[in-house]
Every structure is written in structure tokens, then in C-alpha cells.
Ligand SMILES: [Fe+2]
């Protein structure tokens with residue numbers, strides 16, 4: 001260390017010989033040191049607090065000066081400051097003892113100031129090197145930790161690394177790591193370590209709160225008042241707690257607090273620098289991980305809503321829609337309870353479904369609250385009507401002029417905007433949610449989709465009902481148009497259904513065969529009445545050119561209607577023959593859909609047993625005989641067998 005680098009270094013000189021002291025001060029000052037003279041030990045300690053000196057030169061001949069006491073006390077307050085003892089040769093033993101106790105060096109009087117300067121220089125260099133070494137060691141550790149912090153994006157792992165490394169690097173026995181809950185503005189503990197079951201954690205949380213609210217690191221002496229860290233750098237003391245806020249972009253996102261138990265030493269200003277540096281790295285890493293988690297969560301949520309709405313598209317039954325909402329919400333949010341209310345604007349009624357334990361009183365409270373928010377009226381009479389085990393229909397009747405209800409449901413989600421336009425969802429769990437606002441937003445998203453699905457379900461079922469009514473009316477109109485085939489469609493429907501059931505065809509297919517039976521001749525709507533009602537056989541042209549087109553005409557009518565699409569092939573092929581001699585495409589055997597083969601048998605039997613313009617009806621036995629004669633040719637033998645069993649039961653044979 002060169003002499004010029006002594007600038008700003010403060011040396012306290014305590015010497016019993018004032019004249020000698022003056023000459024030493026003059027020499028040291030001319031060499032760049034700032035020298036302060038102290039008259040006795042008490043004076044030196046005062047200097048500590050005011051000046052924070054870099055070296056002390058103390059004379060053994062000072063009045064009432066116990067050098068060993070002095071060294072012990074100094075070490076407690078300033079662990080690293082070098083002390084150089086000056087003594088006369090007769091006190092050399094004591095001077096040696098002082099060195100053994102922790103003094104840096106000694107110098108025998110009388111000495112030349114140049115020699116003292118060399119010893120001070122040496123002492124300052126040693127202290128500087130020791131500090132560099134210690135800081136270097138800490139930086140190496142910090143470097144390792146920073147790398148480790150950067151190596152993971154998992155919040156849990158980061159919290160482990162931050163907390164455990166903090167404890168280790170600062171040789172702490174106890175600690176807490178807390179993060180800020182942005183919703184509540186409060187800290188919550190994510191990691192903690194307690195040396196023994198004492199009050200250490202409570203103290204640590206208090207210290208953490210100080211660092212959090214002051215936005216700066218603090219050193220705290222247990223049982224004593226905290227002091228701002230920047231006042232304490234390079235000052236040793238009896239500080240056993242240290243805490244630092246975790247910062248990101250000048251915002252506090254959490255806090256770490258550490259404690260050493262009695263007998264394990266104290267924290268210094270250097271420790272504060274280390275924890276500060278550590279906390280700033282950890283703050284950035286944790287915030288990044290949190291943002292990463294949050295982005296992933298947002299993507300997952302978008303995906304959830306998008307998948308949810310996609311999956312709902314195919315669901316048309318309103319109970320299935322509600323069940324799907326509950327299953328998704330309970331699984332995704334780990335809920336114990338969920339309720340869903342939908343407002344029926346036309347009737348001013350709420351439909352209410354719930355799953356999980358909710359008592360009647362809570363349910364009424366929720367209903368009242370939602371109704372009030374929706375209607376703007378402060379109170380209403382609720383008439384409840386249980387519709388099924390899971391559904392309540394609630395009629396609300398506004399009573400104006402009363403005070404607004406004071407309820408505030410934390411987990412109530414309006415559906416359709418803040419004004420509860422469509423209703424509301426309510427959810428709860430036995431435990432607390434940390435990010436309840438995020439959950440509410442997401443639930444609001446899927447509840448909104450549910451409302452749309454319910455509305456669509458209603459439209460769909462209304463539409464299907466209306467369409468079926470229209471088609472039935474058409475089928476009846478077709479039968480009525482053909483004066484000889486009155487009731488034909490309905491009879492074919494019933495016979496075909498009986499055959500299908502006899503064949504153990506699955507329930508859904510039986511429904512399709514039944515509907516196709518009713519509508520199989522719907523295409524005759526496009527066949528002129530003079531052909532349908534011709535009182536004799538049709539000409540070749542009339543039959544092949546006109547009559548045969550009715551199956552394709554009928555298929556075309558149903559093909560673009562979503563809920564009739566399944567009837568298409570059955571209507572199109574109901575005149576195909578098992579041996580390939582039928583129309584319109586001449587399909588054979590298994591190429592013809594089984595439903596169409598069933599219809600063909602039912603249609604033939606019904607046609608033979610009813611009057612036609614060109615012939616009278618056959619009796620049932622004769623008709624069955626003809627069916628059997630054509631089994632394996634015009635008709636599928638398997639279906640004829642099933643028909644015979646049905647006919648047997650009905651007494652037609
Ligand atoms: Fe037909």
C-alpha cells in the first residue's frame with residue numbers, strides 16, 4: 001500500500017507523552033493519515049462511535065489503562081481494527097501478552113515515527129487483504145448461488161435455493177423467507193427454520209416486517225431497537241438478526257430474515273452487504289420465476305377456457321352442461337363447493353344448481369345477494385321450488401324501498417359482466433386461496449361459456465322439437481296426399497322399431513331407425529299427386545323416372561339438418577334389395593346400412609297389408625309368406641327372422 005493510499009484512513013493515537021504524540025501526529029499527517037489523539041481508553045471508545053477508525057495506537061503507560069480489558073472490549077465492538085501497542089522495554093512482556101490477546105503488533109519506545117508508519121502501513125495492508133479475502137470468498141459463493149438461481153425456473157426450487165443458501169452463507173441458525181401476497185398486500189411465510197422451539201420465529205417475522213416496510217436491510221440487536229443498515233456498515237456490534245427485502249424494479253416482492261442464536265456470533269455490516277447482494281439476485285430470480293409461472297398459468301387458463309368451450313360445443317343436455325362446469329371447476333380449483341345460478345329474464349327466475357356442502361341459509365343469502373345486485377332492488381321475496389334433486393327454481397319478486405343488503409361474498413363471480421346479467425357462480429374451499437382474483441377471473445370465463453352453452457342447449461332443444469313437429473306434420477301431409485297410404489309412415493315406424501329392438505340393436509340406432517321409419521317416404525312430397533294416387537299400375541316411365549326419385553328427394557331433405565343427418569342413408573337406401581336389384585344405387589347385402597334393410601322389410605310388409613290404388617290389401621299371413629319367399633333375395637334373412645319373431649308375438653302368423 002503506497003503512502004498516498006493512506007488518504008481518508010483514520011488513526012487513533014493514545015500516548016501518555018503529549019510532546020512525543022504531537023511529533024508523531026505531525027509526521028503521520030504529513031504522510032496522508034488522519035490522526036486523532038485520544039487521552040485515555042474511554043476517550044478511544046468514544047472515538048469508535050464518532051469516527052470508525054482504521055487503526056489504533058495505544059500506549060501501555062496511559063493512566064488507569066488495562067490493556068487486556070481494552071483489547072477484549074475493542075474486539076467486541078470492532079472485530080477487525082488493528083491495535084498497535086507502544087511500550088517501554090520494561091513492559092515488553094505485557095506488550096507480548098497484548099499481541100497474544102489480539103493486538104496486531106507492538107513497538108518499543110522510544111521509536112522513530114518512520115518505524116510506526118511502517119507498522120501502520122503493514123497493519124492496514126493486512127486488514128485490507130483479510131477483507132478482500134473474505135469478500136472474495138463471499139463473491140465466489142454468491143457467484144455460485146447466482147448461477148444456481150439462474151438454473152431453474154421453478155418457483156419452489158428457487159425458494160429452496162434462496163432460503164438454504166442464505167442460511168448457509170451467512171451462517172445463520174434460524175430464518176424466514178416471506179413473499180408478498182399482491183391481493184392482500186400482506187407477507188406470507190414460504191420457508192422457515194427454527195433452531196429450537198422458542199420465540200425466534202416471532203422475532204424474525206418482526207425484523208422481516210421492519211425490512212419490508214423500510215424497504216432496506218436492517219441489523220437488529222435482539223431485544224433492542226433496529227437501526228438502518230446503511231448507518232452500520234463496517235461496524236461490529238451485538239446484532240444477531242439481519243433482514244433484507246427481496247426487490248424487483250424498486251418494488252419489494254418479499255423479505256428474508258436470519259438470526260444467529262446466542263454464542264454463535266453476531267452479524268456485521270459486511271454480512272448486510274452480502275445479504276443485500278444476495279437478496280437482489282434472489283428477488284430478480286423469484287420474480288422471473290413467478291412471471292414465468294404466471295405466463296404459463298395464463299396460457300393454461302386460455303387453453304382451459306378454449307378446451308372447455310370446445311368440449312361444451314357437443315353437449316346439448318343442460319344437466320350435462322352444468323355437470324361439466326362443476327367437474328372442470330372442482331378439478332381445476334380444488335374446490336369443496338360450487339354453485340351456479342342462471343337468470344331467466346323472461347320469467348325473472350333463477351335456476352340454481354350446486355355441488356358440495358351448502359346449507360339452505362347460505363344458499364338463500366347468495367340468491368338474495370345476486371338478485372339484489374341484478375335487479376337493483378334492495379330486497380325481494382324468494383319463492384323456492386325444488387325441481388329435481390339438483391335444481392332449484394327461484395322466483396324473485398322485488399320489494400322496493402328497503403336498505404341494501406350488506407353481504408360481501410369474496411368468492412362470488414358475476415356471469416355476464418358486473419351487473420349479473422346472466423347469473424352468478426359461487427365457489428369455496430376449506431382452505432384459503434392465495435390468488436383468489438385470478439381464480440375468479442378464470443371461473444368467470446368458464447361460467448360465461450357455460451351460460452352460452454346453456455342458451456345454445458335451450459335453442460337446440462327448442463329447434464329440434466320444432467323441427468320434429470314440422471317433419472311429423474310433413475310426414476302426415478305426405479300420407480294424406482297419398483289417399484291410399486294413410487298412416488303408412490307411422491306404421492312403418494312402429495314395425496321397424498319392433499324389428500330393431502328384436503335384433504338387440506343399440507338404443508341410439510333404434511331411435512334413428514324409428515325416426516327414419518316416420519320420414520322414409522318424406523320425398524313423396526315432391527312426387528305429383530296424379531302419380532301417387534293413380535288408380536292402376538304406373539308406367540315404366542312413371543315408376544322409374546318419377547316414383548323412384550322419392551328416396552333421394554327425402555334423403556336430401558334431411559341431409560343438412562344436424563339432428564336428422566343420421567337418417568340420411570336409411571332414407572336414401574330404404575328401397576335397396578339384399579340381392580342388389582333395388583334402387584337408387586343397386587347396393588347389395590352388407591353394403592346396405594342395417595337400418596335401411598330393416599326399413600325395407602317393414603315398408604314392404606306395411607305396403608302389402610294396406611290398400612293400394614291398383615290392388616287390395618293382402619292379409620297379414622299372405623304378406624308374411626311373400627316376405628319369406630323373398631328372404632335372401634329382396635330381403636336380408638336375418639331381418640326376416642327377427643320380423644317373424646315379432647310377427648309371432650303379435651299373432652300375425
Ligand atoms: Fe318408399
Ligand SMILES: [Fe+2]
Nearest residue numbers: 488520521603
Ligand atoms: Fe314406404
